[in-house]
Structures are given as C-alpha cells and as structure tokens.
Amino acid sequence: MSVLPDPGASRAVLVGASRFEYLEPLPAVANNLRALADLLCGPLSLQLPVRHVTVVEDPVAARTVMGAVRQAAAEATDTLVVYFAGHGLVDAQDQLVLALPDTEFGRVETGLSYDWVRQVLLLDSRAERHVVILDCCYSGLALGRMSAGRGLADQAAVEGSFLLAAAAETRTALAPVGETYTAFTGALLEALRQGIPGGPALVDLGTLYRHLRLTMEARGHPVPQARDRNSGAQVALGRNQADLPAAPVVAAAAAGADAGARPWPDPRAIRTVTGFFTALAEVRVVSGLTHQAVSERSAGRMAAGTVGRLLNRGTLPTTWGTTAVYLSACGVPDEQITRWQSAWQQLRAQNLPAETASPEAARDGGPEKARAWQRPLSAFRRRRDH
Known part of the structure; x- marks a missing residue:
C-alpha cells in the first residue's frame, strides 16, 4: 500500500x-x-x-x-x-x-x-x-x-x-x-x-x-x-x-460520491503534529470540498472560518470534537475517523513541543513561507x- x-x-x-x-x-x-x-x-x-x-x-x-x-x-x-x-x-x-x-x-x-x-x-x-x-x-x-x-x-x-x-x-x-x-x-x-x-x-x-x-x-x-x-x-x-478534482465540488455532489473509495490520507502513517495537520488538510483536498461546503455538510456544527482555523493550527486541539466533525463533514468513513482519533490521542500523549512550535510548520504556507525561504x-x- x-x-x-x-x-x-x-x-x-x-x-x-x-x-x-x-x-x-x-x-x-x-x-x-x-x-x-x-x-x-x-x-x-x-x-x-x-x-x-x-x-x-x-x-x-x-x-x-x-x-x-x-x-x-x-x-x-x-x-x-x-x-x-x-x-x-x-x-x-x-x-x-x-x-x-x-x-x-x-x-x-x-x-x-x-x-x-x-x-x-x-x-x-x-x-x-x-x-x-x-x-x-x-x-x-x-x-x-x-x-x-x-x-x-x-x-x-x-x-x-x-x-x-x-x-x-x-x-x-x-x-x-x-x-x-x-x-x-x-x-x-x-x-x-x-x-x-x-x-x-x-x-x-x-x-x-x-x-x-x-x-x-x-x-x-x-x-x-x-x-x-x-x-x-x-x-x-x-x-x-491528474487524479484530483479539477475544481472544488459542491456539498451535494460530494455527498453522493462513494466516500469509502476515495484515497483518504492514512492516519496510521502520522507520527508528528506537523504530519497530523498536513494530512488533515489533505482530507479536504481529497474530498473536493470548499471550506464553505464542509461547513454546510456539518449541519451548522462548524463554520467555514472554523475549518480554516483548524487546518492552520500549530498545536493539537485539546478536545476531539471539532476534528471529528470536520472529518465526518468531508466524508471520511467512520472506521477511519476512529483511526484519526487514535493518532490524535497518541500525539497528545507524546507531547512533542518541537513539532508544535510554529503554525508554518503545520501548513508551511502564506507569507511565512516566503520569509522562511x-x-x-x-x-x-x-x-x-x-
């Protein structure tokens, strides 16, 4: 695999x-x-x-x-x-x-x-x-x-x-x-x-x-x-x-897709906080959904702005609920969400400060990337x- x-x-x-x-x-x-x-x-x-x-x-x-x-x-x-x-x-x-x-x-x-x-x-x-x-x-x-x-x-x-x-x-x-x-x-x-x-x-x-x-x-x-x-x-x-959606799809279209067949990131490969957030952002890319579409599919439990803040965090959430809502709204199957929770729990237990020091380590984008170069x-x- x-x-x-x-x-x-x-x-x-x-x-x-x-x-x-x-x-x-x-x-x-x-x-x-x-x-x-x-x-x-x-x-x-x-x-x-x-x-x-x-x-x-x-x-x-x-x-x-x-x-x-x-x-x-x-x-x-x-x-x-x-x-x-x-x-x-x-x-x-x-x-x-x-x-x-x-x-x-x-x-x-x-x-x-x-x-x-x-x-x-x-x-x-x-x-x-x-x-x-x-x-x-x-x-x-x-x-x-x-x-x-x-x-x-x-x-x-x-x-x-x-x-x-x-x-x-x-x-x-x-x-x-x-x-x-x-x-x-x-x-x-x-x-x-x-x-x-x-x-x-x-x-x-x-x-x-x-x-x-x-x-x-x-x-x-x-x-x-x-x-x-x-x-x-x-x-x-x-x-x-060449295999990714050409453009973000609307929530209704994504809801009708076979979510289980999508090539979701494997949470079992996650070892660091940086890897956790990188894979979490990849979930939305694979889903083909915009931030707004993820929000709509969450049935009001997650605003579009909350999606962006979650993906741009530099430290792990102290509670699991928001991440679970995000994964479910993106269409990740329940059994995989359970694996994600296990990865989150393991990282919380490890307490890796070196990997949680900066937001750009998690996403490495925007103005911070230009300065980092x-x-x-x-x-x-x-x-x-x-």
Missing part, C-alpha cells in the same frame, strides 16, 4: 554541483536544486517544513556534503531523501564518485565517493525508509566500465530504500543546452507538478519510475534505472495531481565551504 511520509519526521538533503574548475559547467543543476526544494516543501509533494530541507550547492569539500547527510540521517525517523545532481565519475574499482567543483578526471580523491554516503544510510540513519535520487552523467569510458560490471543502481542501493538513477549516456543528453533543468530532473518535476494521467492517487516511487522510463525513452533520452529494497517503491512523493538559501550559502 502506497503511503505519504510524515513531513514532520522526514528530511531531505539536496546536493548539486554546477560550477567546476576542471569539468564542464552544468548551469541547469542550480535550477534543479531550487525547483526541487520548492516542490518538496509545497502542496504538490511532501509538504516538508522548510527547515527539514537542506540544500548544499557547489560544495568544495566532501565533508560539507557528508555533514549534511549525517545530520539529516540522525533527525529523520520516517523517510530520508538524498538527491545529487552533477557530474558522475567511476573509479578504477567501478565505484561511483560524485564530482565536486574542484574534481579532476583521473583523481577520484578530489570527488565524493558515493559509498561514503551509502554507509551513513546503512549504519547511522534512524530513518525507516531512504529515497536516493542520482541525476549523474558519465563519460564514454565510464559507461564502458559500468556496462562490464554492476550497474549504477546496484552500486547505490541501500536496504529499506528506493534508488532512482538517471544513468545518462552523455552529459549533453542529460543536460540539453538551453534547457532550464537537466533532462531527468525536469521530467521528475513535471510528473510531480502535473501528475500522471491514469495513474494511482499517490505518485509512489514505483509508479514514478515506470512513468519516467516511458517519458525519457519517448524523448530520446537515456532511460533511468531503479532498485527497490523492502517495499521502498511504495513510498509516495506526492498526490497525483530566506533561511535555507542563506544556510546553503554558508555550507559552500569557500
């Missing part, structure tokens, strides 16, 4: 190198980082709090990347996403090396061995699931060695994870001249932003991989590789935007280790 990670218990580290001393520049990589960070924090994907996404751009030293990955691995208990875009090299032992700004061909010690990252995920990570996305390019010699031995996805796989690798044949195919994004990441962003017509309600990694293979092949680009460990393919990166941008500039 596909599941959306709890954003409060998940982390993402996005690494990219676009400027190099000895290798050709990849200007699209800088655009990849900003677009993917924005997507992961926005309503089209995981809705991660901004502080849970670390962007490392053009790191001069390998320790800069390793420090960011190690910290995220220590903090994440649900899902950890690690992304790299840039030049990929292969050493004499057919091991993957991620190129840094001062990396030189033939001197793999100037790059970052992927095996170092892999060891952190295997040995030091608290996360239950790992998602590794590698948007790397290779020279013809590197491809020759790769084809003779293990593939990139085999090298990079981590138990309890999903590895998605671009495995492009040449740099030009991977980063077409004049394009905003690299080919692989551009297709990835497109799939999450626009959805997959005819696809499931959640864009899980297995579905995303199959869609990207078809898309890249149709465009004449090298097809990606993937490896799944322990059902990692069931981790979703967002709701299928100033923090990660300045943070990753400090990480660039000049």
Whole structure:
C-alpha cells in the first residue's frame, strides 16, 4: 500500500554541483536544486517544513556534503531523501564518485565517493525508509566500465530504500543546452507538478519510475534505472495531481460520491503534529470540498472560518470534537475517523513541543513561507565551504 511520509519526521538533503574548475559547467543543476526544494516543501509533494530541507550547492569539500547527510540521517525517523545532481565519475574499482567543483578526471580523491554516503544510510540513519535520487552523467569510458560490471543502481542501493538513477549516456543528453533543468530532473518535476494521467492517487516511487522510463525513452533520452529494497517503491512523493478534482465540488455532489473509495490520507502513517495537520488538510483536498461546503455538510456544527482555523493550527486541539466533525463533514468513513482519533490521542500523549512550535510548520504556507525561504538559501550559502 502506497503511503505519504510524515513531513514532520522526514528530511531531505539536496546536493548539486554546477560550477567546476576542471569539468564542464552544468548551469541547469542550480535550477534543479531550487525547483526541487520548492516542490518538496509545497502542496504538490511532501509538504516538508522548510527547515527539514537542506540544500548544499557547489560544495568544495566532501565533508560539507557528508555533514549534511549525517545530520539529516540522525533527525529523520520516517523517510530520508538524498538527491545529487552533477557530474558522475567511476573509479578504477567501478565505484561511483560524485564530482565536486574542484574534481579532476583521473583523481577520484578530489570527488565524493558515493559509498561514503551509502554507509551513513546503512549504519547511522534512524530513518525507516531512504529515497536516493542520482541525476549523474558519465563519460564514454565510464559507461564502458559500468556496462562490464554492476550497474549504477546496484552500486547505490541501500536496504529499506528506493534508488532512482538517471544513468545518462552523455552529459549533453542529460543536460540539453538551453534547457532550464537537466533532462531527468525536469521530467521528475513535471510528473510531480502535473501528475500522471491514469495513474494511482499517490505518485509512489514505483509508479514514478515506470512513468519516467516511458517519458525519457519517448524523448530520446537515456532511460533511468531503479532498485527497490523492502517495499521502498511504495513510498509516495506526492498526490497525483491528474487524479484530483479539477475544481472544488459542491456539498451535494460530494455527498453522493462513494466516500469509502476515495484515497483518504492514512492516519496510521502520522507520527508528528506537523504530519497530523498536513494530512488533515489533505482530507479536504481529497474530498473536493470548499471550506464553505464542509461547513454546510456539518449541519451548522462548524463554520467555514472554523475549518480554516483548524487546518492552520500549530498545536493539537485539546478536545476531539471539532476534528471529528470536520472529518465526518468531508466524508471520511467512520472506521477511519476512529483511526484519526487514535493518532490524535497518541500525539497528545507524546507531547512533542518541537513539532508544535510554529503554525508554518503545520501548513508551511502564506507569507511565512516566503520569509522562511530566506533561511535555507542563506544556510546553503554558508555550507559552500569557500
């Protein structure tokens, strides 16, 4: 069963190198980082709090990347996403090396061995699931060695994870001249932003991989590789935007729909207060109802303004009644409402002040989001280790 990670218990580290001393520049990589960070924090994907996404751009030293990955691995208990875009090299032992700004061909010690990252995920990570996305390019010699031995996805796989690798044949195919994004990441962003017509309600990694293979092949680009460990393919990166209602529906129409068949968020996947409110807001999106329509379906027990205040809270309600009314008005089946109540009770018992500190952690939207973006941008500039 596909599941959306709890954003409060998940982390993402996005690494990219676009400027190099000895290798050709990849200007699209800088655009990849900003677009993917924005997507992961926005309503089209995981809705991660901004502080849970670390962007490392053009790191001069390998320790800069390793420090960011190690910290995220220590903090994440649900899902950890690690992304790299840039030049990929292969050493004499057919091991993957991620190129840094001062990396030189033939001197793999100037790059970052992927095996170092892999060891952190295997040995030091608290996360239950790992998602590794590698948007790397290779020279013809590197491809020759790769084809003779293990593939990139085999090298990079981590138990309890999903590895998605671009495995492009040449740099030009991977980063077409004049394009905003690299080919692989551009297709990835497109799939999450626009959805997959005819696809499931959640864009899980297995579905995303199959869609990207078809898309890249149709465009004449090298097809990606993937490896799944322990059902990692069931981790979703967002709701299928092509499967959502095109416009909010009226209460009467929603009342006649088969509520039990709707892809409601699973409260059993909730681990934090942030995740609780993110999933609670997703309930209304899945229902297709406006705030006013939810109010009308509550038979006067909940005003439209109360709906908005509930979804924008930063702390758990001290009583269950309003949340139960909201879920029922949205059309959530009674047995699922019982699960929601259990999740609420568990969170109340846990008393997690770090996750209830700010309203933007729950919804991460509006003016607060614009101000919050100033923090990660300045943070990753400090990480660039000049």
